[in-house]
Amino acid sequence: GQQVMQIPQYQHVQEGEDFTTYCNSSTTLSNIQWYKQRPGGHPVFLIQLVKSGEVKKQKRLTFQFGEAKKNSSLHITATQTTDVGTYFCAGTKGIQGAQKLVFGQGTRLTINP
Amino acid sequence: GAVVSQHPSRVICKSGTSVKIECRSLDFQATTMFWYRQFPKQSLMLMATSNEGSKATYEQGVEKDKFLINHASLTLSTLTVTSAHPEDSSFYICSASRDTESSGANVLTFGAGSRLTVL
Numbered sequence: 001g002q003q004v005m006q007i008p009q010y011q012h013v014q015e016g017e018d019f020t021t022y023c024n025s026s027t028t029l030s031n032i033q034w035y036k037q038r039p040g041g042h043p044v045f046l047i048q049l050v051k052s053g054e055v056k057k058q059k060r061l062t063f064q065f066g067e068a069k070k071n072s073s074l075h076i077t078a079t080q081t082t083d084v085g086t087y088f089c090a091g092t093k094g095i096q097g098a099q100k101l102v103f104g105q106g107t108r109l110t111i112n113p
Numbered sequence: 114g115a116v117v118s119q120h121p122s123r124v125i126c127k128s129g130t131s132v133k134i135e136c137r138s139l140d141f142q143a144t145t146m147f148w149y150r151q152f153p154k155q156s157l158m159l160m161a162t163s164n165e166g167s168k169a170t171y172e173q174g175v176e177k178d179k180f181l182i183n184h185a186s187l188t189l190s191t192l193t194v195t196s197a198h199p200e201d202s203s204f205y206i207c208s209a210s211r212d213t214e215s216s217g218a219n220v221l222t223f224g225a226g227s228r229l230t231v232l
Binding site for chain 1: 223226
């Protein structure tokens with residue numbers, strides 16, 4: 001079945017350093033979404049990428065969708081303590097109405113202030 | 114924005130009892146809701162897709178008789194863990210999908226989750 005692999009599983013950085021998490025799918029995705037889950041909280045939607053090669057930015061966060069629509073990345077510039085949490089990518093395959101999100105394993109980001 | 118309410122947030126029960134968790138979409142209608150299970154420090158595992166007015170679609174390996182799902186209205190889905198055992202202790206999260214404007218792809222809004230502890 002469809003699998004979404006995400007690396008690294010854990011990442012610890014000093015505050016101010018950059019952070020990147022990568023997501024790879026075994027099959028072509030219709031779109032990819034990114035979610036953030038704070039410790040003790042629930043996943044919160046960040047962004048969705050649909051087009052091949054798409055790049056979107058949200059302040060210090062940059063999201064990319066690969067040309068083949070099989071991989072994606074999230075890059076955070078100059079991390080802050082508020083960035084702590086687990087970042088999940090989630091891919092979908094299929095037509096509208098029949099889509100089912102498959103989540104990656106998540107990357108847990110911890111930051112040393 | 115879309116809001117999904119999940120109740121209860123925490124529940125402790127004795128082994129052998131049943132527990133019902135409710136998931137409500139507060140400001141939109143959700144024909145489809147999803148139930149996930151999350152173990153500590155792990156990813157979200159999709160358990161089942163809840164369809165309003167029809168039977169839920171369960172993922173492989175999820176016991177239908179163990180995890181009863183009912184989606185009686187466009188704003189409410191319930192998950193009942195029947196005859197709960199300690200291994201059922203987990204964080205259960207529901208979500209509802211809402212179409213985006215650009216592509217029609219489903220963006221999930223998650224409930225706050227329910228932490229079940231079975232003694």
